[in-house]
Amino acid sequence: MNTTYRIFLFAFLTTSSVLFAQSHTWTGNGGNEDWFNTANWDVGSVPDTGSDVFIPDGFNTEIAANAAAANTIFLEGTANLVLTNDLLIMDRMEISLLSVFIFQSGVISGTGSSIENHGLLLLESTNTRTFNGITIHNFGELRVTNTNQTEVINGTVINNNTNGRVDIFGSGGFLPLGSSAAINNDGLLRKRANGNTPENFYLITAITNNGIIDVEANQTLLLLDGSSNFTNSESGILRGFGVIDITTNFINNGTIVPGNATTAGILGVINNFDCPPHATIEFDLFGTATADYDAVSITGSPHIEGTLAVNLHYMPEIGDEYTVLTSTNTMTCDLPNFISATFNGSLYRFVIFCNSNNVTLRMVESTLNVSEIASERVTFSTYPNPATSQLTVAIPKFYIDSTSEASITIFNSLGQSIDRLQITSETTIINTAAYNRGLYFLLLHHGKHFLGINKVVID
Structure with a gap:
């Protein structure tokens, strides 16, 4: 065998060992759920950084005894994987539509690696867990429950896609520990109520919201990274009945909606509130009682510009008033004198009063609907x-x-x-x-x- 051929063969074999990773398929023949039981794998060995791991439909697997590693991990069908130790992912993990990945404690790391979730990615238990350099692409549900801190470090990114949901129950937060992290929300991110207990959850990351951020009653979502931006884009919506505490740099190009489309509510905003000319605050009016129309309660000294939009759900009378914005400190605004809204085809005109601590709407004129003129x-x-x-x-x-x-x-x-x-x-x-x-x-x-x-x- 000549020297050139030997060099070529060595290079081919070396490259092949990288390109063609070994496949590990879970069989469960070991009689338990232990990742490190060699009898549970079809090849009789534990996966390593060169392994493409497949956990088929119907199986439950647990990484607990030691730190684990894999090139790729595929959860198929209704497969479940529970992690209470460290996991190194060289390439990616994929969670199928009906599968569940439960991350209770430990560190998931892998520079440039990703988790693609179409099922349920569940962060539970009060133990600290860490995402280290991981990009999460969420197409299903990322649920945070019964939790404390989740460290998101070294460039970790959470991309919540259009159909994705991030549901946060309990108290705690996402903590970058002095490194960089980001959340890009194109879907729905909710601070959910867990009974009637008031709870706080903080996001100390850069945040870009192109979807909906919703805070339920008695809940507070704190956006605390003073060195990063919280950007509510033109398509972004901030809504709910709870409180959003913003100390990061707030860039608001989108819409703020207290309550929801069917129920009036008060959305609280603390500290940094910004409503520039291209932003919108949208109010639903169901009646004149305080509980029957939306409002934004601001702790701070806001300057209000932009658009006030009204959705009418009843026929108002001339003189009806609605205090839709309040502030603890002096409020300034640059708003139009009037806004209009329709109900059952009739047009209603409201005068806008900008006072030192509130903005009030008063209905002053209604324009008859053509269909009403024709009715008997x-x-x-x-x-x-x-x-x-x-x-x-x-x-x-x-x-x-x-x-x-x-x-x-x-x-x-x-x-x-x-x-x-x-x-x-x-x-x-x-x-x-x-x-x-x-x-x-x-x-x-x-x-x-x-x-x-x-x-x-x-x-």
Whole structure:
């Protein structure tokens, strides 16, 4: 064998040993769940840094007795893997849709290595655990429960993808120990309630939110890395009933939504609150009682610009007010004078009052819906028609009661509300001498219920 051939053969064999890692498939023939029991593997040996590990559907495996290593790990079907020691991953771990990886304690390391989770990645127990230089791609659920600190060090990154969920129960935090770490949220990151107990969880990492960060009632999410940015991007939403404590550099280009789409709530924000011109705060209004509309409660001295958006879930009345922003210290703002919202096709206009410690909305005008103009429900009389100096309105006695909830709202031909009258008897006389000539619409309401409409001409 010549020298050139021997060199080539040596190089090929050396390269092949790197390219073609040994396959280890779990059989469970050892009779227990111990990773280090050689009888549990099809090749009769424990995996090492050159091993591609397969744990098939239906098996449970535990790394506890010693530190373990593998090139790749694949959890298939409903396989479970529990880690209470150290694990070195040379390339990647993949968790399938129905599989569970339970990380209770120890260190997962591997520079440039990754964990791709389509199932459940569960961080549980109060023992400290560490991700060292790992990138987590979460397409399923990353759940933090019954926990304390999780160290995320040396460039560890958590990418929560569009369909991914990060559910945080309990107290504790993600701690970088002076090194770098980042969370990129494109899905849903929630600080969940665990009963009614108030709990705090801190994220001392750089954070970019392109999805939703939700904080439930009695919960506080603390974003504490003063040397990094917390960026709420244009698609990012901060919402909930709890408290977000922001001491990191807050860059807000997105939307803040107290409560949720079906229930009004108060979202608390502590310290660094920023609502620049391109950001939005969105409020749902279900009524005028404090518990019936959304609000943001700010501990600090905020400056409010941007857009205030209102979602109406009922028909407001002229004069209805809503204190939607409060602050403990002096508040300044640069907001428009008015905003508008629709309900059942009708347009409602609100004036914005920016006071030293709050922002209040007051409904001042409603514009009639075309569909309402065309509707006929309860018949009531208006005469004479055309009218000149006065108009008589006669409504059925059934709608006159001691509560005096019957009312008439008068709209001009442009659909603008110009007057509102309480009705306390079967006939009411309206002085029309000051009205301009033209077509008017009289809407009959009983409380907040629309009953009918008449058209009259003022001549």
